[in-house]
Amino acid sequence: MMQSFISIPTIESGLYMFGGHKHTVNGSWSFFEQRHQVFELMVIINGHQVIEIRDHEPLNLGPGDAIIIAPGTYHTNRNASSTAKMTYMCLHFDFEDTQIRSRMIGLLVNKRYAAETPLAKLSYQMLDEIIDLSRNREHQNEFDTQVNIEIVLLKYLRDLNRLMGDVDYKYGGMPYTNKEAKIGRDIVMAIENRVNNDDRNPSFNFSDICKELAISNGYGHRVFKKVYGITPLHFIDKEKYKKAQRLLEYYGNSIEEIAYMTGAANMSIFSKQFKKWSGYSPSEYRKQVIRKRSVHSKNKVGYFE
Numbered sequence: 001m002m003q004s005f006i007s008i009p010t011i012e013s014g015l016y017m018f019g020g021h022k023h024t025v026n027g028s029w030s031f032f033e034q035r036h037q038v039f040e041l042m043v044i045i046n047g048h049q050v051i052e053i054r055d056h057e058p059l060n061l062g063p064g065d066a067i068i069i070a071p072g073t074y075h076t077n078r079n080a081s082s083t084a085k086m087t088y089m090c091l092h093f094d095f096e097d098t099q100i101r102s103r104m105i106g107l108l109v110n111k112r113y114a115a116e117t118p119l120a121k122l123s124y125q126m127l128d129e130i131i132d133l134s135r136n137r138e139h140q141n142e143f144d145t146q147v148n149i150e151i152v153l154l155k156y157l158r159d160l161n162r163l164m165g166d167v168d169y170k171y172g173g174m175p176y177t178n179k180e181a182k183i184g185r186d187i188v189m190a191i192e193n194r195v196n197n198d199d200r201n202p203s204f205n206f207s208d209i210c211k212e213l214a215i216s217n218g219y220g221h222r223v224f225k226k227v228y229g230i231t232p233l234h235f236i237d238k239e240k241y242k243k244a245q246r247l248l249e250y251y252g253n254s255i256e257e258i259a260y261m262t263g264a265a266n267m268s269i270f271s272k273q274f275k276k277w278s279g280y281s282p283s284e285y286r287k288q289v290i291r292k293r294s295v296h297s298k299n300k301v302g303y304f305e
Contacts, residue, residue: 014096014242015150022131024087030078037230038094039104040069042077043124047086052076053110064115066123070105071229089127093153098188098228100157102181103164105229106174118163126156176226184227186213187220188235195239195262203263206232241277244270248282249289255282 016038022045042051043066051059051067054074061067069075071094079086095101113120129152139145174181190209198204209232210220224232240262247258256267259282264270274282 013154015093015153016095017091017093017149017153020089020091020127020130020134022087022089022127024085025079026085027079027081027083029086031076033074033076035072035074036092037071037234038092039071039109040090040092041123041127042067042069042088042090043120043127045087045089047084047088048080049086049088050078050080052078056110059112061112062115064120064124066113066115066117066120067111068104068109068119068123070109072225072231073110089124089131091127091130091153095157099185100161101229102184102227103174104160105227106176107164108160109229119160122156122159122163126152176223180223181227183213183215183220183223187224187232188228191232191236191239195236195243199261202261203265206236237273237277241274244274244282245278245285248286255286258282 018038024046042049042061044061044063046063049061051061051069052075053059053069059067060080108119113123115121115124130149133145133149133152134140136145176184187209190212194201194204194209201208206220207217210217213220221232224230224235228235244258244262247253247261248255253261255270259267259270262270264273271281274280274285278285280288
């Protein structure tokens with residue numbers, strides 16, 4: 001009798017979140033123009049907020065309304081009232097799945113979702129749960145608390161993916177063509193292959209990728225930014241950082257060897273760049289991993305902008 005075989009998929013979510021909070025502000029409150037290389041979710045609880053996005057009409061969000069702001073989007077936030085207080089919740093987040101990221105940018109971002117819509121309701125519930133899990137400052141950094149917060153965000157991303165199926169079916173059409181989507185995917189695959197499998201030329205640049213795919217640098221840059229909302233350089237750096245993390249978590253290679261394997265010109269440049277990405281020097285990061293593994297197996301995920 002033949003035995004059945006069920007494989008378990010390889011998963012690397014790279015989930016990241018920062019700058020999340022619930023805040024009550026006074027009348028005339030405003031926040032300077034900003035942009036991030038991640039998604040920003042905002043839900044209004046009380047009052048009204050005006051969000052001004054470059055080259056867009058201002059959006060006025062009321063109680064229960066939500067918006068997901070695309071990576072790289074310049075925007076300002078302000079209380080619509082000069083006297084009344086306003087309360088809102090927000091979260092900046094990112095994840096590794098480039099295809100879901102692309103669909104979110106194509107279908108969901110930079111729009112006001114009224115309180116009664118499924119996306120607004122999902123967003124309110126998710127942020128409210130995360131805020132509730134974060135109330136006790138003494139337990140915020142505990143493993144159980146952080147895992148529970150990640151679970152809430154992952155479920156939200158799963159539900160967003162299901163919602164996008166409905167949006168795609170009802171309204172159809174992405175802001176990029178099928179050809180552009182394919183070129184974007186080809187660029188992602190070429191970058192991932194160079195970073196992870198080509199040890200002969202670890203210091204490659206985006207021009208090398210474009211030559212490999214027989215496209216111009218300018219066209220490749222425009223398409224990638226259009227499909228994924230970030231620049232190719234940002235994606236290359238992100239992939240190199242992930243590789244550096246993996247290599248530093250094991251002792252098969254010295255830090256000098258890892259610097260070479262990630263394309264850094266020298267140790268000094270690698271150390272500075274890694275500290276910019278993670279907040280730690282490479283040696284400090286290795287010590288952090290050892291210390292954390294003595295308690296649990298969850299790895300620290302760094303981030304850069």
